[in-house]
Amino acid sequence: MVFIMKRKSFIALMLVGGIIITSIPVHANAMSTVVAEAVTKESVQNNSTEDTKLQENLTKIITEIKKKVTIPTDCTKFESNYYGAEYGKGTQWNLNWYSEKGSHYFNVVCDDNANITYINDRDYDKNDKQEPINYLIKELRPVADAFIKKVVPDVWGHVTFQNATYVGYYNNCYQFEYVRTENGIVMPDNTITIQISTADKKVKQYNANWLFGLSIPSKDVKISKEQASQKIKKQVTMELKYLTKWSEDGKTRSAYLVYAPSNNYIAVDAKTGEVYTSREQWIETSKNDSAVQDTANESNADAPSLTKEELAQIKELKSLITKEQAIEKVVKNKYLLMDANIKAITASLSGYRLYGNENEKQYVWSISLTDPRVPDDSKNDYYRASAHATVDAKTGEILSYRSSVKNADQMTPEELEKAKTKLSKEECAKIYEAFAKSQNEKQFSNTKQSSVTPDYIYDYIKEIPVYGGYTFGYQRVNEGIPYADNYFSGSVDSISGKVFDYRKNWDTAIKFESPKNAMTPEQAFNAYIKLEGYELVYEINTVHKLVKGGDINGYIENSYSMDYQPRLVYRTNINPNTISPFTGKQLDWSGKVYAPELKKSVDYTDIKGHKYERSILLLRDLGAGTGELKFRPNDVITGKELQSLAEKLFYEATRDDIKLKSSSGITKQQLAKYSVQILGYEKFATMGDIFRCGYTDDAKIGKDYYNYVAIAKALKLFGNGQEKAFQPTAKITRGEAADILIKVLNSSSR
Known part of the structure; x- marks a missing residue:
């Protein structure tokens, strides 16, 4: 082709x-x-x-x-x-x-x-x-x-x-x-x-x-699982690092320690013992061309403006720097790339509460800088620079900066001449570090360089991309252990020697778990490799082939094909891939010990022949199972238990104003109200004294529940609607709750 x-x-x-x-x-x-x-x-x-x-x-x-x-x-x-x-x-x-x-x-x-x-x-x-x-x-x-x-x-x-x-x-x-x-x-x-x-x-x-017509290799295993794990061990480094978790009330954050593999994917050929670190293979016969990695320009959106009331309060805080002072922090900074034609500048002030520290409010100047000149296409003069910055209104620290950069087509002859003597990666790193330290030396001193990559492409020479700068990443460390959620990052233009991108994310209130008594990386690997997901599988290696032909009037004639090659390997498809450095147990995304869900094919052992067996099984199949082998259908259900089941079925059940938090048993009238609230019929239940239930024990129904019970009766949630008495204060069993939740689900609009 x-x-x-x-x-x-x-x-x-x-x-x-x-x-x-x-x-x-x-x-x-x-x-x-x-x-x-x-x-x-x-x-x-x-x-x-x-x-x-x-x-x-x-x-x-x-x-x-x-x-x-x-x-x-x-x-x-x-x-x-x-x-x-x-x-x-x-x-x-x-x-x-x-x-x-x-x-x-x-x-x-x-x-x-x-x-x-x-x-x-x-x-x-x-x-x-x-x-x-x-x-x-x-x-x-x-x-x-x-x-x-x-x-x-x-x-x-x-x-x-x-x-x-x-x-x-x-x-x-x-x-x-x-x-x-x-x-x-x-x-x-x-x-x-x-x-x-x-x-x-x-x-x-x-x-x-599915790949039809694929030739599958035979089951010719010559490498044992233990031998493969030893090969993987030589290629994988277990890294100790911090991740973030929130408190149950969602108000505070802390950094907890995990061990995670340096390479999420690694496989060993079960026949040859060859180690694979990728399942994508590119074969290109051209000598001059190479894959171009395109780095998208990112820009920070303007922070939202404050209301008049908020601005009035901010004016009372005399410690905040003025708009003019904030702009000066940016335009007069010797490290930042600032086009000489940038003349139009706007700034707005924003204030917001900090996550995890609700008592503290941060104020930020959001500054936009542009070149207001009208492009002149007749002279091929169309490049117009722009930049955006945010500045801490209390400290004057530059929090972020992003500026446009020119490519070769937009440069003057003088600029093109200067581009021939670009700065090295090391020189650009020194410039970036000097700028970062000038903004917050204390925080930057607690980081470690984590990445260096080429940034924007400003030209091509014989179809080979020429990069115009470097992007640097610095992760926060605590006792030498990286915490990726806090970082400094940005880019330096290697032509001008100026910073054109700068960002940071830093939590001053975070609490770090101590690494004392953490296991060694070798111990961590031994625990990791025993987890479910390291197994013998057939996998597909995709081979991309590009054969370049001749040049036809500025175009290149290419022949491209893709081949799928199945291979038998031992593969580390372990998920989640984090373990506790203290216990070796697998951890989930929240830092809790990972517990695989009970398979839905497992039936509860105590519901066979029960009146509500089918409703209980439907509840389980819909994803609202208990994760236990026993359902206890005849036990009274508590508010917390009912809430846990309902949240798995209904988005409305997650509303804070209707959540059931009681550890006591739920009554029929309480469940009637809760069901009607989930269904979204609350506005009808609060319309006044317009409903009649018609039960012989109407007088026993609580005033706050009466209309809800009437709507529940009309929907036949508690029977067929022909019952004489309601028994509003009777406790609901777990089996009854399952049956009613299914009825509520079938009454809701989907």
């Missing part, structure tokens, strides 16, 4: 190459064919703009697809898109059936051999209607299995069921996940997911991230 690519556009190819390997089609440069007749009578029309072979292939594809899937009867319209084998991806067909009024769409994506990779059945009319949750995961699993057997029969026998989850409150589906398995070994890079409606058992979506 050959295509024409402009000079300097290699990065664009790289980006595209990273996108198109997904199973979703890329809608670009497609040739479209349209069939006007109903799908029951497809006969592809001849089109003078399209190849006859393409039409023949479409006929074959439609015929094969209809053997595997059933097209909805109301989807009588049809059109298709064809995607050629571009950028190493195989041929794809995108087939679309849709209803006359355009509310129902049935989409199928397949390759040229009619191997289906994607199906989506979207009925917008049906989505507007309330659909109940009728089925359990175990009742729909056979539907998913049968669908795979029919749609991709050759794949069945090469997949293993992984798990199933309720994927959406709005689409009301369970998603079933399968992973490719060859020779008894999983291949995580190839998966199948199927979404099935819990209302009517219909398949709503199918997605196969």
Whole structure:
């Protein structure tokens, strides 16, 4: 496959190459064919703009697809898109059936051999209607299995069921996940997911991230798991570092210690023992060109302006520097890159509370600087400089700065001449450090350089990028241990020797955990490598090949291909990958000991034959299980327990003003009010004395609960609505709560 690519556009190819390997089609440069007749009578029309072979292939594809899937009867319209084998991806067909009024769409994506990779059945009319949750995961699993057997029969026998989850409150589906398995070994890079409606058992979506026709290596394992771990040990360094966690009330932060591997991905070939640190391989035969790394220019948005009331209070704080003083801190700073033509300057003052220290308020001057001259295209004079800065209004410290920089096309002959003698990386580092120290020497002295990368590209010489500066990163350290959430970073222009980017993030109130008694890196590795996720798998190594041809009138003719190479490896796919340096236990993102969720296929041991067994299992399948083997259906449910279950089902349940925090049992009238609040019917319940429940014990219902109970009765949340008495102060059991939560869910709008 050959295509024409402009000079300097290699990065664009790289980006595209990273996108198109997904199973979703890329809608670009497609040739479209349209069939006007109903799908029951497809006969592809001849089109003078399209190849006859393409039409023949479409006929074959439609015929094969209809053997595997059933097209909805109301989807009588049809059109298709064809995607050629571009950028190493195989041929794809995108087939679309849709209803006359355009509310129902049935989409199928397949390759040229009619191997289906994607199906989506979207009925917008049906989505507007309330659909109940009728089925359990175990009742729909056979539907998913049968669908795979029919749609991709050759794949069945090469997949293993992984798990199933309720994927959406709005689409009301369970998603079933399968992973490719060859020779008894999983291949995580190839998966199948199927979404099935819990209302009517219909398949709503199918997605196969699958490489068809792939030759799988034999199970010829010559390296043991222990031997592989020793090879990994030589390549991986366990790094002790700080991460941030919040207190339970969300008001304070602290830095806790973890050990984490220096390389998140590393694998060892199970046959040869070769160590891999990447699954992407680039092969380029050109001698002159190289991949261009594009660094996007970032700019800080203006901080929001204060209200008149806030500004009035700020004026009372005589210690704040003035607008003129703040501007002077920036424009007269000898280290900053400041174009001589920058004349237009605006500044606004903002104030806000600091996270974790609510009693302290920070005031910041936000300063914008621009060149107001009108561009003169007739003289090719179009570059206009701009910059933005923030300054601490109490201390005068520059908190951030960002300035535009010129590329070679925008430079004067004098500037181009100066660019021939750029400063070295080390010289730029000294300039940046001097500037950072001039702003806050105490904080900067507690950092360590963590990264140095080339910054913007200002020119190309023989298609090789020429960088105009360097970006430096400095992480905060405590007792020599890095804390990545606090840092100084920025860039220095190696042509002018000026700082054009500067940022920092620093928490003065953070509390650091002491590293005393932390284990050694070797001990940490031994604990890490034992975690679940280090296993023998088949994985895909993607080989990108670019062969450059001759120069054609300023364009380069290239040939690009992509090859997928499966290999059998021991791989560190451990997640989360952090462990405690004191206990060696795996930690989650919040710093707590990681506890894998109980698989949904495990049934509770104490609900068999119970009145509310089905509701309890539905609750579990929807993701609101307890994580325990016993549900205790006859125990009275407490406010905290009910709140924990409800938050997993309803966003409204997270409202602070309705949260249940009691450790006591919940009454029927309390649950009635809570249910109505979750459903969003509160405004009706507070309309006054307009409801009548009609129970024989109405007088026993609390005044604050009466209207809520009436609405709950109308919704049949506590029975069929024909009950004589309500028993408002009776305690709710856990089984009853499960049943009512399911009814609330089916009464809500999705």
